[in-house]
Amino acid sequence: RSGEEEEEEEEGVYQLYPGHIPTSPLQKALLTAGSAFMALYDPYRHDMVAVLGETTGCLALPNLRDKMKNHPEGYRILQERPRIRLSTLDMARLQGLPDGSLGREYVRFLEDNKVSPDTRMPPKFVDDEELAYVIQRYREVHDLMHTLLGMPTNMLGEVVVKWFEAIQTGLPMCVLGAAFGPVRLSTRKLQVLATELVPWAIRSGRNASCVLNIYYEQRWEQPVESLREEIGIFPPP
């Protein structure tokens, strides 16, 4: 469309991918502070969590990208750039897979928690096109993390997944989410979190190989347990 073309021309050297908004260091700093505040103030603002991840990921994202480059499967993912979206997934086929397989359990997770892979925000503030893909991949793989860890999408489940992701990716947004998420939990849940779930998440996170190096789209038939073992995730408590 001519409107978008003109916008790309306008940005000249700046706009690196569709949806990219170039930002100055000052703007990134303001965005970081603003999105952190807003994410805590209004937990329904998932877009703020996403923005926080983008503005603070400048160290962790290149790290993740290099981990992917140095791994055969991760390298292939970077080359082929697969996307997890309803339009690219064959839901009927996945539903038909045997119970306990990754595909079947993933679809079950989506249905049980009434979520869709299409609600992931595309990156805007990452100033490198490859890193933008890395963070996009991280977001799209998040639901698979839930499936592999066996955690639901309630506050408790999300916090546990955040702990796992914080260890795995080192993204400051995950660390902040892991640290501040529990603030809104009841004491009983906090206890379970602190005594069982978080230690398990940390152990698994440390033990596991990089979760972004798995080409999930080619492993739908693989049983979840076998995939867990392969990655190094301990069975959930």
Added chain:
Amino acid sequence: AAAGLCPCRVLLARRGGALRALGGSVRGLAAGPETHFGFQTVTEAERREKIYQVFESVAEKYDIMNDSMTLGIHRVWKDILVHKMNPSPGTLLLDVAGGTGDIAFRFINYVRSVRERQLQQKLRHHQNLSWQEISESYQEDKSNSLGDSQVVVCDINREMLRVGKQKAQHLGYCEGLSWVLGNAEELPFDDDKFDVYTIAFGIRNVTRIDLALQEAYRVLKPGGRFLCLEFSHVSNPLLSRLYDLYSFQVIPVLGEVIAGDWKSYQYLVESIRRFPPQEELKAMIEDAGFVKVDYENLNLGIVAIHSGFKL
């Protein structure tokens, strides 16, 4: 460094604009004359569409964003506009691009308090009347707290009107207020109808300002007044730099954090830079036929109120 992003983009825009004008003139024959949308060059039709989408998108958070961006100062600007208008009861006001009703509500408050003062004065003169005559005059005055004043809020955007109506209900404004969907460039009203025409922070978003001014002239009664409140140009160099820094660095971030919408607020700050400065707007208003055209700068030109009369 930080402010550097702004001038670079302006340079790119200017260079790009010239090249595009050459290429665009061929395309333009089919798609319509070229104009600007912020720092982009688009056709008039595209501009109208984009602006409609901007306001559709920001309508819900419009008031919160105004308070955040201007630190509440926009309220003072609007108060000053209505005080300058100094409407007396019985005035018929047309508030164009009136969206969420800020000017309309202030107008109603103003005429209501003027009316109250009128009634109080009347009472003082009636002190020699009988009790019965006094209580009868209460009845007839109570039903006319606005003194027949009326305001018509006209906006091109359905979402903005919807938010405005909701606000009116919530704040308890019902009488003397009408909401009309309409285009400033082609108003759905007859000639010589209104005493005052206002357009607050709206004329910047009109694609053909000359047409809007002509329409304003048409629908005003002879003796009617045109008032325009709009962002304008700051000539003071220090303030200008600070203002640019704040506009380009902070406002889009506020848009993203508060409204989840960077692009609309980027458009806003760019459109302010594109808008004609005080003298140029004054000339345009005179071209439409208004006389005694003048302007008043607020906050050293960040905002200006232009005024004109129809004879």
